[in-house]
Amino acid sequence: xxxxxxxxxxxxxxxxxxxxxxxxxxxxxxxxxxxxxxxxxxxxxxxxxxxxxxxxxxxxxxxxxxxxxxxxxxxxxxxxxxxxxxxxxxxxxxxxxxxxxxxxxxxxxxxxxxxxxxxxxxxxxxxxxxxxxxxxxxxxxxxxxxxxxxxxxxxxxxxxxxxxxxxxxxxxxxxxxxxxxxxxxxxxxxxxxxxxxxxxxxxxxxxxxxxxxxxxxxxxxxxxxxxxxxxxxxxxxxxxxxxxxxxxx
Amino acid sequence: xxxxxxxxxxxxxxxxxxxxxxxxxxxxxxxxxxxxxxxxxxxxxxxxxxxxxxxxxxxxxxxxxxxxxxxxxxxxxxxxxxxxxxxxxxxxxxxxxxxxxxxxxxxxxxxxxxxxxxxxxxxxxxxxxxxxxxxxxxxxxxxxxxxxxxxxxxxxxxxxxxxxxxxxxxxxxxxxxxxxxxxxxxxxxxxxxxxxxxxxxxxxxxxxxxxxxxxxxxxxxxxxxxxxxxxxxxxxxxxxxxxxxxxxxxxxxxxxxxxxxxxxxxxxxxxxxxxxxxxxxxxxxxxxxxxxxxx
Numbered sequence: 001x002x003x004x005x006x007x008x009x010x011x012x013x014x015x016x017x018x019x020x021x022x023x024x025x026x027x028x029x030x031x032x033x034x035x036x037x038x039x040x041x042x043x044x045x046x047x048x049x050x051x052x053x054x055x056x057x058x059x060x061x062x063x064x065x066x067x068x069x070x071x072x073x074x075x076x077x078x079x080x081x082x083x084x085x086x087x088x089x090x091x092x093x094x095x096x097x098x099x100x101x102x103x104x105x106x107x108x109x110x111x112x113x114x115x116x117x118x119x120x121x122x123x124x125x126x127x128x129x130x131x132x133x134x135x136x137x138x139x140x141x142x143x144x145x146x147x148x149x150x151x152x153x154x155x156x157x158x159x160x161x162x163x164x165x166x167x168x169x170x171x172x173x174x175x176x177x178x179x180x181x182x183x184x185x186x187x188x189x190x191x192x193x194x195x196x197x198x199x200x201x202x203x204x205x206x207x208x209x210x211x212x213x214x215x216x217x218x219x220x221x222x223x224x225x226x227x228x229x230x231x232x233x234x235x236x237x238x239x240x241x242x243x244x245x246x247x248x249x
Numbered sequence: 250x251x252x253x254x255x256x257x258x259x260x261x262x263x264x265x266x267x268x269x270x271x272x273x274x275x276x277x278x279x280x281x282x283x284x285x286x287x288x289x290x291x292x293x294x295x296x297x298x299x300x301x302x303x304x305x306x307x308x309x310x311x312x313x314x315x316x317x318x319x320x321x322x323x324x325x326x327x328x329x330x331x332x333x334x335x336x337x338x339x340x341x342x343x344x345x346x347x348x349x350x351x352x353x354x355x356x357x358x359x360x361x362x363x364x365x366x367x368x369x370x371x372x373x374x375x376x377x378x379x380x381x382x383x384x385x386x387x388x389x390x391x392x393x394x395x396x397x398x399x400x401x402x403x404x405x406x407x408x409x410x411x412x413x414x415x416x417x418x419x420x421x422x423x424x425x426x427x428x429x430x431x432x433x434x435x436x437x438x439x440x441x442x443x444x445x446x447x448x449x450x451x452x453x454x455x456x457x458x459x460x461x462x463x464x465x466x467x468x469x470x471x472x473x474x475x476x477x478x479x480x481x482x483x484x485x486x487x488x489x490x491x492x493x494x495x496x497x498x499x500x501x502x503x504x505x506x507x508x509x510x511x512x513x514x515x516x517x518x519x520x521x522x523x524x525x526x527x528x529x530x531x532x533x534x535x536x537x538x539x540x541x542x543x544x
Contacts, residue, residue, distance in 0.1 A: 048421065050417075050421075069420075074421060080421055086418035088414035090410075100422055103423075
């Protein structure tokens with residue numbers, strides 16, 4: 001699904017990511033772990049086009065995507081979330097969801113006044129889908145609330161179902177469970193597992209080992225921008241290099 | 250009575266001008282400090298063409314076209330810049346356009362200005378008297394309001410608001426932020442041009458001094474005072490400020506004081522802006538939570 005070949009990025013003298021290669025398999029949940037500052041988020045920024053690579057190649061569904069702007073990559077079916085939730089704070093919960101579907105007819109200025117019927121129809125379908133997704137996670141009573149008024153856990157949940165609205169093939173999650181309560185973590189994990197069953201591919205940065213062990217099929221470990229290990233979660237847990245990187249022993 | 254009609258016409262022209270800026274400032278989050286440039290381009294284009302005996306319909310269309318094109322050309326480089334830097338670039342553009350009006354004497358007669366701009370004749374109806382002109386501006390203002398509202402309430406407008414709220418999140422969700430901003434800016438420029446056309450044919454005399462930064466400040470104040478990012482805010486703001494500004498002009502003061510009027514007015518506007526920012530930054534009308542659906 002996603003193939004990274006020798007990608008490198010330096011900020012001044014700091015090598016944030018160096019010569020990283022990896023393959024993320026279709027319909028799998030792949031984890032990315034490493035100590036703070038090891039380059040995980042930078043790697044995500046590189047994959048999704050928010051930062052340009054110094055060296056290397058990125059292939060997504062056999063197409064080379066490095067150098068593409070972020071919206072082009074999103075159009076091709078890969079959407080990410082951020083470490084801190086990034087909703088549209090002064091817009092309603094429903095509006096936040098309605099922004100997600102790709103290539104909406106009504107987002108094209110020149111046909112706004114010409115194809116009103118078609119746009120209305122598309123809009124109606126999107127609203128219905130959004131409402132049923134909100135229903136599914138128990139947020140439907142908040143649909144007209146401004147996103148900024150939601151609790152942090154609710155915001156993260158909303159972000160997850162916004163991904164479902166966007167309906168990408170592959171989803172990159174940057175610490176989806178950081179800073180939220182165990183009940184909400186459970187809800188988010190269930191959503192991830194359910195989406196995997198629907199055929200989605202995941203690449204997840206996560207510090208919570210329980211989440212990694214339960215969800216991930218394969219894990220990459222990053223330290224100082226380099227891949228120090230990869231394997232199944234149990235194998236990773238017992239890898240002395242990983243333990244050393246984390247504990248600094 | 251004539252004074253009242255005059256105030257209504259001026260308000261309607263500034264309503265169009267403010268609505269166009271509201272699309273950029275209020276809905277897209279683009280702080281445009283050179284909006285008067287497009288007002289001026291519209292006014293000059295239509296004035297020059299009608300003075301050269303082109304029919305008003307063609308002059309109007311050319312004026313809108315040129316405002317849109319210049320908006321597009323300015324947006325290409327300047328919208329690559331972030332927030333404050335974009336504001337500075339537009340500020341510069343506003344001054345450049347004014348200097349062009351002033352110095353391209355062969356075309357604009359420079360500081361002499363263009364006198365005798367004819368009253369418009371649209372579809373063989375002449376809009377010469379005050380009530381007639383009021384009708385014309387009312388028609389255009391209504392049209393502007395409906396078109397811009399249609400844009401704002403559409404999924405396209407929703408993306409603009411999303412960009413205003415968090416451009417990175419919008420980009421991550423597959424929205425081409427740069428392109429959306431350009432479109433918003435071009436539409437805003439076109440309607441600013443329309444306001445300029447109506448103003449030029451109304452006063453019948455324009456000169457470079459009519460298009461200074463003060464005009465941008467005034468229209469920005471209208472939008473902020475009324476409530477940016479609301480459908481009715483700029484309308485309320487325009488009526489309040491234009492009635493206030495124009496009525497000061499008719500204040501009967503002894504001649505030795507009247508020269509203080511213009512600076513006084515600017516001081517009042519300045520203090521008003523500061524007070525609004527401090528005590529009611531959202532404007533007189535607060536942004537409503539609107540449903541994303543098409544009306």
